[in-house]
């Protein structure tokens with residue numbers, strides 16, 4: 536469903552990815568692992584560029600509008616599914632139906648009590664979950680996320696990974712945490728120096744081997 540064939544990527548004259556051939560079928564939960572600078576974000580962007588209309592994306596910097604409320608930021612996930620007049624009305628006076636929908640998503644992420652707080656007043660971990668909630672509101676079945684739990688503690692990381700696994704059919708996640716990748720994904724792709732150095736089902740992998748090669 537998502538395919539790359541001998542793909543490469545560069546920034547100016549710096550090669551970030553070389554000779555990447557990859558197929559990701561629908562329904563798979565994939566973790567991209569590798570040390571900082573290995574090429575995870577670049578690979579995520581390359582794959583995302585193939586089907587941006589079908590993929591919900593959580594970028595590393597979240598892409599939130601800090602002056603707007605949590606509600607409005609999360610609602611933005613469904614802007615494209617509503618008519619302009621509805622979006623404008625809802626901006627001025629939040630409407631009952633989308634408020635209930637946004638609240639239900641936020642409650643899954645333990646953020647229901649922050650509904651109308653400005654994003655600028657949320658902690659880093661709360662903002663990260665806000666970006667995830669916005670992606671969940673998009674309504675698609677595919678999520679790409681760049682370090683989706685990097686600002687969360689262990690308990691919340693597990694909660695969010697479980698929510699993502701249930702909510703989306705297909706996941707492609709750039710991850711630093713090898714234990715979470717092993718626990719919640721069914722395929723691990725390892726990157727080193729812009730090349731794929733590992734591509735295997737999670738069940739066939741040993742934690743200690745991964746930590747030695749890809750751990751920070």
Ligand SMILES: Nc1ncnc2c1ncn2[C@@H]1O[C@H](COP(=O)(O)OP(=O)(O)OP(=O)(O)O)[C@@H](O)[C@H]1O
Pocket residue numbers: 546547549550551569570571572573574575576577578709
């Ligand atoms: N905007 C950019 N301009 C120039 N070089 C870049 C840019 N973004 C990334 N690179 C380079 O491309 C390579 C791969 O970067 P990338 O961000 O994909 O790695 P990563 O594995 O996601 O790292 P991290 O875990 O730190 O986010 C690195 O050598 C990086 O320095």
